[in-house]
Amino acid sequence: MAQAPTPVTQWGIPQAGPFRWTRPATWPREALALAGYWAASRLVMIGMLRSGKAEQAVEVHRTYHGWYEVLRTGTFPVGDVTWQYPPGAALPMLAPGLLPFLTYLQAFAVLMLATDAVTQAALVRVSLRRSGGLHRGRSTAGAWLWALALPLLLGLPYGRYDLPVTAVAMAALLLMPSRPGIGGVFAGIGALVKVWPALTVLGAPRGRGTRRAWTSMAASAFALLLVLAVLFHNTFGFLGAQQGRGVEIESLGGTVLQVARLYGWPGEVEQHYGSLEFLGPHVHAIAKASLLLTVAAFGWLLLWRFRARHWNPATPYDAALTAVLLFTVTSRVISPQYLIWLIGLSAVCLTVRGSCQRPVALLVLLATGVTTVDYPLFFDAMIHGGWQPTVVIVSRNGLLLAASVVSAARLWRTAVSPAPALQEAPTLARRGPVRVA
Structure with missing residues (x-):
């Protein structure tokens, strides 16, 4: 008697047998491909950081390690204008101390690698069924975006603490639909580390879930702040450093001044409040x-x-990406590591087929590639000015500005006055899995 064929999804992924993380043999082919690419690309990223010659390695070794030594004494950096972060930033700075058998740089890189791995696994998990297929309305595009886009920044993600902040914000978003209280706790913790994760609760649908998310976010942030205020001195010293910030050379306003330099603007670039800023007329x-x-x-x-009157499963994710994009492009500072935030939020959006932010994710991906051309390739030239670095930064910030406008327009269209084509997207997704590249 002939044996029945193994059930597969419509694109050939086997469905037979339980899907277990501890048994790679049960993983669907797409998960195996993701795991293989992730491992290969992250080895390259670690190699770049391990060389010790990259600027981000120097930043960790000197600046972060210096803050770590001060924080160990029970105080935040006093009189250090480069410390401009909320009190929760002490947590990732102190975390490498959990691995005393490694140097500070090694421990920091290991923790960043672990954070990256957990984030990648979470994106795969929300997309794949236990049987090996896809959740209805879900897509693996988000997992692929995270895997592919992060290495475009070379070793930078492992040399800045923006990676764990982004992971916490992504966790808040992914937990919000089923566990809004826990999602709010993650948002509150992230907000006390770097403020912007508070925006992840913006798009929560009206009702009991939103109240739980917002209340738990405020409660967790206040509780963590209270603990840090008890354990450390000078907890609010970072507020004074923020007041003196100027226009950083890679910001949108800095782009205007970069172009103005080509036409004779007499300003200069100097190290100021922890970053390279323009000083001169009209700044x-x-x-x-x-x-x-x-x-x-x-x-x-x-x-x-x-x-907003219309919510679909992607709306909370889409709103978070729009909010962070708007605050990024209007900021006086746009550092290369900010792209990590946008990659993470774009990846969360792409886990849902009904997301209106797919064109935005493509623009973010392009901006990430141009960011690497900007930093480190043209960064020194940008300090001194010239048409080549100006073209690069205009291109990068132009992409970010376009992404912000498109993101806001599409979010308004879907939630306030949805067009029929976009309104039908969630309905189509319920009919069955459709492959999304």
């Missing part, structure tokens, strides 16, 4: 304009929240 006006744009972006987000 203060541009810095003020950036702050006004940030306020305007916040006002638009509040208006969207008030006017």
Whole structure:
């Protein structure tokens, strides 16, 4: 008697047998391909950092390690204008001390690698069924975006603490639909580490779940702040350092000044408040304009929240990406590591087929590639000016600006006045799995 063939999905992934993380033989082919690419690409990233010659390795070895030594004494850096982070930033700075058998740089890189691995596994997990297929309405595109985009930044993700912050924000978003209280706790912790993860609760649908998410976010942030205030001195010293920030050379306002230099603007670039900033005529006006744009972006987000009437499973994710994009492009500083945030939130959006942010994710991917051309390849040239570095930074920030406008427009269209084509996306997703590249 002939044996029945093994059931497969419509693109050939076997469904027979239970799917277990501890048994790679049960993993679907797509998960195996992701794991293989992830391992190979991350070896290259670690190799870049391990060489010790990369700027990000020097940053960890000198700056982060210096802060670690101060934090170990029970105080935040006093009088250090480069310490401009909320009190929760002490946690990733102190974390390498959990691995005393490694140097600070080695321990930091190991922790970043582990964070990357857990994040990649979480993205795969939310997309794949235990039987080997895809959840209804879910896509593996987000897992692929994370795997492919992060190495475009070379060794940078493992040399900055933005990776664990992004992972916490992604966890908050992924937990929000089923466990809004726990998702809010993650958002609160992330907000106390680097502020922007608080935006992950913006798109939560109205109702009991939103109240739980917002309340737990506020409660967890306050509790962590109280603990840190008891354990450390000078907990709020970072606020004074933030007041003196100017216009960083890679920001949107800095791009205006980069172009102005080509036409004779007499300003200079100097190390100022922990970053390379423009000093000269009209800089203060541009810095003020950036702050006004940030306020305007916040006002638009509040208006969207008030006017939004239509939610689908992707709306909380889409709203978070839009919010962070708007605050990034209007900021007085756009550092290369900020792209890690946008990659992570774009990846979360792409886990849902009904997301309206797919074109935005492509723009973020392109901006990530141009960012690596900017830093480290053209960074020194950008300090001194010239048409080549100006073209690079205009291209990068142009992509980010386009991504912000497209993101906001599509979010408004789907939640406030949805078009029929976008409204039908969740309905189509319920009919069965459709392969998304």
